[in-house]
Ligand SMILES: [Zn+2]
């Protein structure tokens with residue numbers, strides 16, 4: 001009797017036992033193949049997690065699988081091992097992990113696509129085109145001369161060929177042929193001109209191909225980390241292996257993708273959430289077949305079924321978007337990539353100008369090899385930093401006289417200016433002139449933000465919007481708008497610089513499809529004089545004519561309660577400042593602040609990110625926070641005020657025993673920083689341990705108890721291991 005232990009890609013816990021189909025020898029079945037099964041009368045496709053010869057399920061209750069879908073595993077053994085690790089580490093059902101790891105069409109059982117090449121050739125018969133069909137005759141002549149042509153050749157030699165070809169096909173004068181695509185030839189040997197530091201970094205990583213090594217590549221902004229990745233991907237492909245390059249956001253790294261495509265041609269696949277189901281499935285298939293030499297992708301690309309993965313790169317490894325914090329499976333793609341490299345015995349490169357404290361700590365402990373790129377490519381000088389003390393300064397809609405003067409000078413010299421303000425909308429506060437009451441969201445503990453584009457007040461946390469009231473509901477006084485958002489600065493700039501093209505980039509401005517690309521193109525082409533935006537602007541852009549960066553205000557993060565706020569602020573300032581002076585002209589960064597003597601800000605500006613980060617580490621150690629401790633939070637929410645906290649109180653009480661046994665600290669539940677959100681009251685329970693193993697063991701003991709306690713209560717709850725923000 002052959003038993004197949006099958007996991008359905010859904011939130012169902014555990015696996016289900018089925019009988020292997022009659023006649024299928026156990027030898028032909030292996031974990032990672034998909035199988036079609038009936039579950040409660042419904043047809044599903046699952047993945048075989050194990051092939052066994054016994055089961056606890058009674059013989060008469062065992063159902064046979066309907067059909068084994070694949071002849072070979074679509075979840076290779078090393079990937080299955082990774083998914084099982086992730087399920088244990090993040091305490092998720094394996095089915096939920098598989099759901100994230102497989103694109104929709106793969107979960108439905110579609111056969112992996114074999115990349116096809118399409119050709120057209122003369123059919124040698126059919127109905128001749130009429131004499132006036134000049135184009136049809138010309139295309140037919142071309143095909144007669146050339147034999148067969150593919151799409152690329154047709155596009156090159158006969159622009160506008162598609163409708164003409166359609167007519168020829170209707171007349172049965174040509175045939176369309178499909179055959180398996182030839183694998184792209186391995187790239188030719190490196191044609192890059194790498195500087196000494198880049199070459200040393202490439203050599204250091206390449207020396208360890210085929211083994212698990214972790215590298216931290218610290219390169220100042222504009223130092224050409226992409227060149228290093230490219231050279232390494234090429235070497236991996238020459239070894240017959242594939243490479244995975246994780247990036248924070250595809251839309252913002254279009255330039256990087258273009259460079260990979262230019263260098264490595266057809267072997268580059270892109271994987272992100274903006275693709276159609278079919279496109280995602282195509283990339284998944286190409287990873288599995290080995291046709292994709294390099295996959296550049298966001299977070300979930302870390303789970304693609306590579307045939308022979310030989311290299312993993314995590315670009316901008318500090319970026320918060322690697323942490324999934326919305327769905328139920330809250331993984332960190334950087335950490336999963338490292339585990340994947342360990343299981344698959346391959347090198348992993350974490351790159352950043354501003355490494356996370358976690359990675360820096362690992363490097364200092366000797367766990368990661370450390371490489372530096374200290375020089376900007378093409379000899380560009382590092383930008384000069386200048387602090388503008390805003391105390392007592394007369395501001396025009398947030399802009400100080402020195403910043404405005406510098407902007408005028410740069411614009412007069414036909415250079416570009418970037419202004420960074422991390423708040424979208426027009427004004428973040430609407431106040432009563434008389435009693436001072438501020439308008440808040442009724443569903444969240446948050447202020448409403450006024451947006452000029454639709455004249456409404458929006459909540460950035462739950463998405464509700466409303467018309468601004470004519471008068472204060474408390475005292476009947478008039479209302480006024482206070483504070484600064486990107487829309488307000490944009491309007492002010494339009495008055496100050498009527499001749500200048502101003503481009504605003506924030507999530508409101510680029511909501512329409514391709515709007516971001518259009519706006520970035522205006523910047524790149526040099527049409528735009530001023531670029532204004534939020535942190536969308538900080539990531540990876542290369543604007544050669546940008547010589548001045550103004551950081552309008554970053555003060556709110558200096559005193560934020562989240563323990564990562566100051567680290568993030570440092571990264572943001574350095575990244576946005578790094579947009580200045582990447583071309584021939586020297587760059588300058590002006591930072592406006594009311595706190596010019598803030599100690600951490602001082603270190604950052606005087607001594608750079610490295611010194612800044614080194615100074616934060618002992619503070620984290622003293623406060624018993626990551627990277628010195630491992631954290632997990634259980635968050636709960638309820639529509640009624642006290643329910644969530646009451647539930648977590650019970651969990652806290654239930655945790656005493658396992659906390660002691662596994663050396664884990666469990667703190668009493670506390671309301672979340674924003675307690676009320678979207679009409680729900682939220683509380684959290686924090687767990688902390690010196691090592692991941694203890695924390696994991698404590699959670700394994702505690703979670704079933706928590707699930708029992710939640711039963712019958714009106715609460716929703718979830719676990720977040722290694723939370724992005726907490727405390
Ligand atoms: Zn009032």
Ligand SMILES: [Zn+2]
Nearest residue numbers: 441444459462
């Ligand atoms: Zn709200």
